[in-house]
Amino acid sequence: MTAVKEIIKNKREVVQIFNLEFPSYVEELKIDNYTFKKDKKYSVAFSKMMHLVNSFGSEYDTQAQTGSHQITSMVSLPVKEKRSALAFGDKSSTQLEDILFLLSLFTGRNIFKKNWDNDKEKPIISDHRIYQYGGQLICSIKFESKWKNRITGEIKSDKQMESISTIDYNQYDIGFEKTLNKVLKLITSKKWQKEYEGGYFLFLYKSASQRQIIETSFITCWTIWEHIFAIKNRKWLDNKSMEQMSGDKKISFILNEYFFKDIDAKARKNIQKINKTRNRLVHFGKKTEQIDYKDMELFIRLTEQLIAKILNLPPSNIFNSSEKLDSFLNSK
Numbered sequence: 001m002t003a004v005k006e007i008i009k010n011k012r013e014v015v016q017i018f019n020l021e022f023p024s025y026v027e028e029l030k031i032d033n034y035t036f037k038k039d040k041k042y043s044v045a046f047s048k049m050m051h052l053v054n055s056f057g058s059e060y061d062t063q064a065q066t067g068s069h070q071i072t073s074m075v076s077l078p079v080k081e082k083r084s085a086l087a088f089g090d091k092s093s094t095q096l097e098d099i100l101f102l103l104s105l106f107t108g109r110n111i112f113k114k115n116w117d118n119d120k121e122k123p124i125i126s127d128h129r130i131y132q133y134g135g136q137l138i139c140s141i142k143f144e145s146k147w148k149n150r151i152t153g154e155i156k157s158d159k160q161m162e163s164i165s166t167i168d169y170n171q172y173d174i175g176f177e178k179t180l181n182k183v184l185k186l187i188t189s190k191k192w193q194k195e196y197e198g199g200y201f202l203f204l205y206k207s208a209s210q211r212q213i214i215e216t217s218f219i220t221c222w223t224i225w226e227h228i229f230a231i232k233n234r235k236w237l238d239n240k241s242m243e244q245m246s247g248d249k250k251i252s253f254i255l256n257e258y259f260f261k262d263i264d265a266k267a268r269k270n271i272q273k274i275n276k277t278r279n280r281l282v283h284f285g286k287k288t289e290q291i292d293y294k295d296m297e298l299f300i301r302l303t304e305q306l307i308a309k310i311l312n313l314p315p316s317n318i319f320n321s322s323e324k325l326d327s328f329l330n331s332k
Contacts, residue, residue: 016114017073017100019049019128021107024059025148025172031099031180033078045070049109050129059170069128071114085188087198098188102180105206105307106141108134127210133217134209136304139316144175183311196310201227205307208300215281218296221303222247222278225254228306232257248275258309259302259325267329274299298324 022029022038029036039045046060050067077096084093086101096113103111108131116122147156147169161169186192187199201224208220229250230242237245248271255261255271263271277291287296301321308315317323 012076012079014074014076015096016071017075017111018069018071018114018124018126019109019111020073020103021046021049021109022073023173023176025170026176029177029180031103031177032082032095032184034096034099035076036073037076039072039074042072045072052130067128069124069126075113082188085193085198086202087200095184095188099180099184101202101206102183102187105134105202105209106138106176106180106183108138108209110210129211131209132211133300134205134304136301136316136318136321137308137311137313139318140308140313141179142175142314143173144178145171146174147171179313183313186312195231196228197231202307205303208303214293214296214300215285215287217300219278219281221300224303225306226250228310229253246275247278248272251275254306255325255329258306261325261329263329266332270329270331295328298328 016039017036020036022036022042027038043060047063048067048070049072051062051064053062054064055062075096081094081096084090084095084097086093086098088097090097100111100113110126110128112126145158147158147161147166148154149156149169151168156164156169187202193199204220204224204227208217208224226247230237232253233242248268251271251274252263252268256263261267273288273290274295277287277296280286280288287293298321301319302325305315305317305321
C-alpha cells in the first residue's frame with residue numbers, strides 16, 4: 001500500500017499546450033524539469049495551424065492558410081515547480097510560464113497552456129497568427145544536428161554519419177532545446193535579473209513582434225531601447241534627467257553599447273531623423289516624410305538583434321540589418 005501511495009504522490013501532472021511547433025523530427029523537448037511531447041494527433045493539429053507558405057520535403061508539408069489555435073503538445077510537470085522569474089503579475093505563476101513565454105519568442109507563435117476544464121471551455125483571446133517580426137532572434141539559435149534511424153531509432157552524431165549512408169536517417173536539431181535551456185538559465189539567474197531589472201522589456205518585445213501596423217511595432221521597440229537605456233544609466237541619472245534627455249542620445253548610447261558603433265556628427269544627424277519620426281508618431285500619429293518605412297523596419301530588426309545580444313546569443317543577420325545600419329548611419 002505504501003508503494004502505491006508513493007507512486008500516486010510522485011505522479012507528474014500532464015497539461016495540454018497550444019501552438020507549440022516542434023523542430024522537424026523532434027518528438028520531445030526537455031526544458032529544465034519539464035518534458036514537452038508531441039500530442040498523438042500532432043500531424044493533424046499542425047496541419048490546421050497558420051502557415052504562410054506552401055512547403056514540401058520536411059517532416060510535414062504545409063499549406064498556406066489562416067489556420068487556428070491547436071493543441072499540439074502535452075507537458076509533464078515536475079512534482080515541485082519553481083516560481084516564475086519573469087514579472088507576469090501573478091504570484092502563483094510557475095517556471096512553466098517562463099518556458100512557454102520563451103517558446104513563444106523563439107517559435108514566433110503564442111504558446112500557452114489549457115487551464116480550464118473541457119466542460120467549461122473559454123473563448124481564446126490570444127492571437128493564433130505567426131508573428132510579424134522576431135525572425136533574427138529565432139535564427140540566432142545555433143543549429144546542432146543528430147541523426148535518427150527511421151527503422152531502429154538509433155541516434156548518431158554528424159561525425160559518426162561521415163561514413164554511413166543517410167538514406168535511412170532523419171536529421172534533427174538539438175540546438176533548439178539546448179538554446180532554450182541556456183536562455184532559461186540566464187534569465188532566471190540573480191545576476192541577469194539584477195542587471196536587467198527582471199527583464200520586463202521582454203514582454204514589450206513579444207508585443208512588438210506580433211501582427212499589427214508597423215507604426216505600433218516601431219513605437220514599442222523605441223520604448224524598449226529607452227527602457228534599456230534607463231536600466232544602464234540609472235546609477236548616475238535620475239528619472240527627471242532621463243525624461244529630459246533627447247531620444248537620439250539614448251539611441252546613440254544603445255548603438256555604441258551593444259552594436260559598438262562610434263556615433264559621429266553624420267550618424268547623429270541621421271539618428272535625429274528617426275527620432276523625429278518617433279516624435280511625430282507619438283504626437284500626431286503619422287511618420288514624417290524624411291524617413292521611409294524601410295528605416296522603421298530596420299529599427300525593429302535591430303531590436304531583434306538587441307534582444308539576442310541581451311540573451312547572450314550571437315545575433316542572426318539574416319535580413320542584413322548590420323549592413324543596413326551602417327548604410328543608414330552614413331547616409332547623406
